[in-house]
Amino acid sequence: MDKAVHTESEAALIDDLKRGDSLAYRKAVRDYSPAMLSVARFYLDHSSAEEIVQDCWVTVIDAIQKFEGRSGLKTWLHRIVANRCKNTLRSSNREVATDFSESLEPELANRFNSTGRWDLPPKLKFHESADTLMEKGALSDCLDKHLSALPESQRSALMLYEAHQHKSEDVCNILDISASNLRVLLHRARQRIFLMVETFQESGEC
Amino acid sequence: MLMCRGLAEIASDYIDGELNGRQNLSVKLHLMMCRHCRTFVGNLRTSIHLMKAHSSAHPDADVLRRIDARVTEALSAKKSGKSNDE
Incomplete structure (x- = not known):
């Protein structure tokens, strides 16, 4: 397998981690832990997820010596977290229960009539750009609230794909x-984020 | 024929370029004729950008501090172990 292309800064960080540099670990923990927690929370409750991420970092201190760079550092770390979570679930005979059967949120599905046409179409265009909308502090707070209210499975998928830009x-x-x-x-x-922004635009309420 | 509900079901796949040629064409044809669906797809696209622009998806500072403390402790233990060996 070809080696993944590492940016210069990532390659330097990996070298520093291999040397056990504590400042490098501090930076890596700050930069990589949020997404590692997203992975762990897909499988486990918040407190177990945090424990797993801590354990993974302790493992990384030794395991990084064998890191050959076949994947990016981020992907490598996420696989370590995922494998550890899967082992934890296996040993306790649990599994992640997620509903994949419906592709529409009920709140949106109810807005179509029996012929499949819109009964309650979107009223407003989100005219402003995403950046302009984000400048409104209240919307940002609202987004925070709704992101944390998403089911863990949805939030993990969204974070890894959109925010941390992993490939599918x-x-x-x-x-x-x-x-x-x-x-x-x-x-x-x-869809949940769409419904949230729509409500916010129409009523100013979260 | 693709109806509005059917389009809403596959709107993310359309936005991400995950549809096959035939599905893609039927979405495009529907969008030409239906302003409600044009608004929906446009708004969904803005919602995605909004999510990406939202950078406060980080866990609270306490969680990061606890992880950091555990790593620092493990690093020190490893270093002192090494110096004991030497």
């Missing part, structure tokens, strides 16, 4: 789901 194939491997199930999780999460 990597997200499927890390979360152990099929490509079509990833599409359902992403679409459901995006």
